[in-house]
Amino acid sequence: MNFNNYIGIDISKGKLDLAVLNQEGELILYQCLNDKKSIIKCLGKVFKESNLSKEDTLIIAESSGHYINPLIWSIISENYLLWIEDGYQIANSQGIRRGKNDEKDAEMIAIYGKRFSDRCQLVKASSECIENLAYLNSERELLTKEMVKFDQQLTDHKKYVKPSFYLSRKKRYTELIANLKTHISEIEQEMEKLIENEPKLSHYAKLLRSIPGIGKQVSIATIIATKGFTKFTDPRKFACHVGVVPFEYKSGSSIRSAHKISQRANKKMKSLFHLASLVVIQLEGEFKEYYLRKQKEGKNKMSIINAIRGKLIHRAFAVIKRNEPYTKEFKPSFQNCTN
Incomplete structure (x- = not known):
């Protein structure tokens, strides 16, 4: 324009x-x-x-x-x-x-x-739905952090505090954790309703969830981060945004280092795709086969995991571009950022 x-x-x-x-x-x-x-x-x-x-x-x-x-x-x-x-x-x-x-x-x-x-x-009008999803998602993340904090307190104190004091704290914290779980569940249901009421986003969510390892949280977070696949249309650029693409660092002959991941990244998305990668390497299929093959070749474990993050991102964009769900025979139409 x-x-x-x-x-x-x-x-x-x-x-x-x-x-x-x-x-x-x-x-x-x-x-x-x-x-x-x-x-x-x-x-x-x-x-x-x-x-x-x-x-x-x-x-x-x-x-x-x-x-x-x-x-x-x-x-x-x-x-x-x-x-x-x-x-x-x-x-x-x-x-x-x-x-x-x-x-x-x-x-x-x-x-x-x-x-x-x-x-x-x-x-566009759909951006309002995405902004509402982002707002709810930020609240969910906040409550989840609080829940983890209280749960860790119970674990850390169990062996080192007198039982009478510990049990009274445990009772209070258990109630708080239960309430937080209830509120988190309510937020997740509200987010699902928002997506269901937006046909295009609902369709995107179904396509993304057809990929092994990508569940509700990863699919919703990806839709939010890509603004419904309008902010990012290139998987490599999104992979850079997430922080899974290694970059070269050298200057002349004096400054040289191994390829490194940039710290200027969406670390929440990186964490979600990391968890998704840990899930898929436990499932029978191409990702587990790839992981085992690279291990036999002597590749570093985290390097392999990072490559799988990139592969998941490329498949996410591929199912959206092709407008068809992932299958075992699915061949991504994008060149992977990592081997």
Whole structure:
């Protein structure tokens, strides 16, 4: 799509800062409260005063957790064009910066949108469902961490605390753990309902779950991380995002090291695909055969596991691309990132 005007939006908890970059190259600043009513009113004012049209104006905002939701709701209800970009990507495209405030950040985002508009991925109605899934998933992760923490306390204290004190704590913690399990189950059911009510995402979830090792949590997390396979369409790029692709590190003849995984990764997704890999190497099939074959060749165990993570990611994207479930005879249509 071709755009003539760009609106960069810096989002904070209480307000939005907007920088309008029109086709004449002029920058005009606005500000409004971070709620749906205020955003709709402000955008209406911006478009009227600057004589903008919705068809050739791109609104760009940084991904900012649930603080961005009022903007998404406003965009969807009023049919504006919105591109949500990773903040790290925007910041690292600007070179050296001196000084920082919300107005400058909004200007920076508008300029980034103009320079890289060919990369834009517009927010669609299904994005609201994915944002809701992400919100529920973050709550599930929080409660799961709390449950593990209480469970570990019981295990760690059992042999080292007087039974009378330990048993009273055990009673309280057991009740807390049971309540947390109930709430986690309720959240998971709510997430499943959200997916079921969105036919496209429901279909994606079924395709992903046809792959050995990929269950409910991995499939939902993958749908969230890929924005319903719109943010990422290339399995290798997603594998890089997850942190399973090894990169070369060398400079001239003095700095050389083995290929290493980048620490700049989605470590939660990496952990989920790691668990999925541990599952599939226990099941009869190609993944177990691959694992055993590489072990006989003398390959490092973690190197093999990492390769299986990559293979699972490639198969996830392949079933979506082909629009057919995984079978034993399934041949991925992508070149694997690891052998």
